[in-house]
Amino acid sequence: YNVLSYRACATSAMRDSSNGADIVRYISERSGINIEIINGLEEARIVYDSHIVDELEQEGDFIYVDVGGGSTEISIISDRSLLQSQSYNIGTVRILNKKLSRSELFRMYRDLKRLKETYRHISIIGSGGNINKLHHLAGVSAREPLTVERLLTLRNELNSYSIVERIDRFALKPDRADVIIPAADIYLQIATHIGAREIWVPTIGIVDGIIYSLCSDYLKEKEN
Known part of the structure; x- marks a missing residue:
């Protein structure tokens, strides 16, 4: 495909793997693709580089x-500026595998409490395949937020079915049907702790951020 440049990033699972470096080397030897194991803050910065704030119609x-x-x-x-980022070892697969640390959960709760005290009216921007799918299943238009009330109703409806039934009834992929419930729970917990009533879902994520940064670097090189 005549690729001019690329960036391959590995996130939480590889960060925590004892053999992460071995996996990177194995893939590099067989494909020529060099993978970066990035930390949570770099992951958040890349996502912000997706220009996600440009999708918002309000300050x-x-x-x-x-x-x-x-x-x-x-x-x-x-006001469209990134002030700070934080990463927590709280994820859907960790929850399913009962590997979630209570201390990490409480650390996030404490941070959210401080945010609520600082910002009286705050909304959530959601990213990733799970919230994108939840937004779609809720029947919300692309330019409208998913209300926390609607998310809770949808979560409970999904939870009333088995994984196999979710795959059939909601046309979910097998690797989505199991993690979509804990994903909804994480969003609901965050919304509760900061007092948010809605979640904006512009369907932009880390891949978009990587693409934006690669294009930006390419255009700068052309200018020089």
């Missing part, structure tokens, strides 16, 4: 929440 205070299998990244955006 204000937001927390950008990216829920993955192994971690959740939360970034503070105020």
